[in-house]
Amino acid sequence: MSRDEIRKTVEDIYVRVSNESLEKGDVLLNTLHEIQDHYNNFIPVEAAEELHDITGVPLSKIYEVLSFYTMFSTEKRGQYVIRICKSLPCHVDGGAEVVEALKEKLGIDFGETTEDGVFTLEQSSCLGLCGVSPVMMINEEAYGNLTPEKVKTIIDDVKDGKRSDVNA
């Protein structure tokens, strides 16, 4: 991807987000979300630089925002980002065992991406699905009532393309 392409992408997103917004000035968060979605779960540093150039927002401020919020990443992430809930209801309901199973299955720790670039494993604060704990999300899809066996099957299914509900 060339620098010009990145610039055009970022500019298009920024203009669109600004136009959709009630107040023009401060659409940084929404813009960054859209950029991240566009680049498959991460924000290339070049895109952040272009955003600075287009909007005049200091690069330091963009960096500050990017590093403050856990859902933004400037490092390439997998096609599927797995967010496993680390909150108490999941913890008391066998969440620790599910986490062990996930780590073992994927062969990675939190914050890491599998070698084939398919999965990134992250922790999430409460996903608000405590009635069916333990819970995880894969991209925008949630999975509840997890067990060590069930997560392994889900991972296999997603990998084999058997899960039509999960969008890459």
Place this chain on the structure above:
Amino acid sequence: MPVVENTILICAGGACISAGEKSVKETLEEKLQEYSLENVIKVVETGCMGACDLGPIMVIYPEGVFYQKVEPKDVSKIVEEHLLKGRVVNDLLYKGDKGDLTIKPQENIPFFTEQVKIATRNLGVIDPLSIEEYIARDGYFALRKVLLEMTPEAVIEELKKSELRGRGGAGFPTYMKWTLARNSESDTKYVICNADEGDPGAFMDRAVLEGDPHAIVEAMTIAAYVIGAEKGFVYCRAEYPLAIERLTIAINKAKEYGLLGNNIMDTGFSFDLEIRIGAGAFVCGEETALINSIEGKRGVPRLKPPYPSDKGLWGKPTLNNNVETYANIAPIIRNGGEWFAQYGVEGARGTKVFALAGKVKNTGLVEVPFGTSLRKLVFEIGGGIPNGKKMKAVQTGGPSGGCIPMEYIDTPITYDNLKSLGAIVGSGGLIIMDEDDCMVDVAKFFLEFTVEESCGQCTPCREGTKQMHEIMKKITSGEGEMEDLDKLKELGQYIMDTSLCGLGQTAPQPVISTMKYFWEEYLAHIDEKKCPAKRCKALTRVVIDKEKCVGCTACARVCPVNCISGEVRKPHEIDPDICTRCGSCITVCRFNAIDKVSP
């Protein structure tokens, strides 16, 4: 036009979806087509029905038969037996404690019958994507009444009579917030809905946004009229994509119907609404941090005063309420403040939505009048503790709250009562814990949370919680000393006294409250190097009883870390250095030969 013979409601709340609702619905639609029933049977996806542990749930009308835990493989039975032959499918009915079947648990069991639904009135009843269904349930009538018949002062007067207090945690009287924002003079004002529900164990805001999004649109429009705002923002956390999706649809529909946007209902009043999405920061639930985040900044709290009602979003007067608070507004306007105040008790009027999670049979959402006892919530409505275990404590209010032990189970829930027990109502999350849960571990767990979620602005919160966490780690790994307990108390007090926002001011609460009620557990960890609940890894071993083990190898096969060795038909052994204490081996052993011990 064919007459609709049956209406099938399927719960499409977040929890049921994650339990497999989508494939159930798809299979159902396929089956209906197969039997050419698609025109006479209407399938409606509703918001959360509340009983998450029974999901996916399907209710078939006109009879009102309630099917639970429906899987795609069950669908053909429902179509062929129930719909075509009129026979109830017994296998899928609600089963009571003694295996007794109930066709309509929604009319029979306390989980449903003891509820008073005001904020959650439309959840599980209507299709959240349909504005017509919302209107059919008196939706937008409150807005109409306000715009055509009421002055802003009259609206505030009703709120005052209702004694509604903020449902997000702090419990500030809602009418006062509205009055302050109304009285601030400015040409521009804003209305915000705080949908950054972050407390672990609380999910009522998610359910309302997903199940009844128009309730929020209507209430925010009323609020805007009262304080004199033309623009509003819903700040929703990014972890709730479904809520964002359904709210977006609701906003667009309301605009299309002239109930939002320019010249609402031809009254000359205009108000527009936009969703702003968070990006994974718990502290943004604090109102000034939230405002910073909407402004595109790091979500760090601001100094108060000035309060948002004077200087909020972009320095303008701003009214900020949480989702559940807004969900109560329209019914209060329609029925009057006194109607709302008939529920509840002195100082805590109306109803509150509680989220039951953890070690309780009926997990899910329940709305009950304030003043209901914890016992009733946990043991009647919640159905008690599963697997014959004993309840140890109820954690309320998430990382800002505390643990309430069994001895106070009869306490009526009010803001003041819970506060005097060292806990809070908070946003209404109740996490129930049983004898297998270690309270020291729970306190450590919450600290881990605040360490990660502290925004870092105030040193006592940023560094203090980290130090407290280190001490807790020391205690749970068996290296604690008695003086650590004094340090925890002292540090906790400093952090509470010197932090800027609610996060820091309450972060030590889980430790303080567990020390108050479960002192012996702390002592056992320190003095005896023992975890009574056998939860803390370093203080627990999983051992095989050589007398009972027959060497069937089932445990060795299931062990995820291969730490069990032994020859076939000879007693096996566990290597404690590799063992993760996951307990899989205990579950598979058919000879009860494996158990957890704490020395």
